[in-house]
Amino acid sequence: MRARTWEQHEQAVRRLRSSYAAVPEGQPVRLAKRTSNLFRPRAAVQAPGLDVSGLDGVLEVDPQTRTAQVQGMCTYEDLVDATLPYGLAPLVVPQLRTITVGGAVSGLGIESTSFRNGLPHESVLEMAVFTGAGVVVTTQPGDELFDAFPNSYGSLGYATRLRIALEPVGPFVELRHVRFEEPAALAKAVEAIIETREHDGVRVDGLDGVAFSPTELYLSIATWREEPGETSDYTGSQIYYRSIRERRTDLLSIHDYLWRWDTDWFWCSGAFGVQHPLVRRLWPRRWRRSEVYHRLLGLDRRFDVVDRLDRRAGRPLRERVVQDVEVPLDRLGDFLGWFDEEVGMRPVWLCPLVAHSAWPTYPLVPGLPYVNVGFWGTVPVGPEAGEAPLNRAIEARVHELGGHKSLYSEAFYDRETFDRLYAGPHLAAVKERHDPDHRLTDLYDKAVQKR
Structure with missing residues (x-):
């Protein structure tokens, strides 16, 4: 667990501001962050990134009010280590240890308590956001910035501190x-x-x-x-x-x-042979973690290893189908039936959720039961793999069924469709107020254009 004092937090925020000032005008402002749970590539940037060192800890846990003050880059692994001794846990703890609290709020986290507690951002009581204007804004539910922040993926700013609700759990x-x-x-x-x-x-x-x-x-x-x-x-x-x-x-x-x-990245560790009994005995326990597999996958994508081997062996090229989608509970059978026929990937994860309030940038209907369907792997499709035909078909089918798709992975929407699905005009208006010089990459460019 990384514990931070309030003085250390203020020092870290000052370093963040200094690093922002050092980014040349005209260059995109991004985090200088080594790890990520995103599955979409992005263009290389030569400019220095934002220094978020020292913003990755727990500031305090209050067992009386059942709240915690955490920094934006604090991982859920560290947060849980701080709260469990009090018999408390965050209302939603995403599945992978290195997902950060700020990342789960600016993206979309989910887990088995989501049928009761919704998504991670719904348990945030207050948040400090370092905006594209280079200032820290303290914001609460009902504020324009706060309500637009979920699913903004850093296009409005980055959370430096969050006050979140906790709930009792058994041992x-x-x-x-x-x-x-x-x-x-x-x-x-x-x-x-x-x-x-x-x-x-x-x-x-x-x-x-x-x-x-x-x-x-x-x-x-x-x-x-x-x-x-x-x-x-x-x-x-x-x-x-x-x-x-x-x-x-x-x-x-x-x-x-x-x-x-986390230990097997759901079932995806099998792609690296780690589920074979002999390999598992030899594979160090400290490497049986999702972020290790994510790094290995990154190396494959960087050097095109699997595609090269498939070409050499005469096998059809494979399309990476790595997505999480929300479909209304009453349309789950429709989606799974279509998915089996058109994609044919199993197993898939099913996680029910009910949002408690409306969030413009990911417009789930409050009170309506959805099921998150998660599927992660590759499917042989042949020479058209690079055009992502299956991913595009999934996008279309999900929205035909009244669902939504998370943006942590690749997306292929045209701009008009994207803006319609993810409240593009509203997000642009909020961005204009908090990032008037457009120092931060906008959401469409991040999610679809891979910038």
């Missing part, structure tokens, strides 16, 4: 993996859980699922509990996602439950 998590043979039955169960917060008379604290095939879908129903017991460990030889099919119940520590997906 252990009891899991029940319930199988369904069709999406409609799963959707009906999700609807009932959202309404009652129970399943078979037992309280539900966390809810997500996995679809392994059209007739093999699971909901993983989590309940915080105080009573100890024999817990599973999925940071060693065992692999969490496989356990969903192998056992009906499980028990994890709250810490291991929060990071159950």
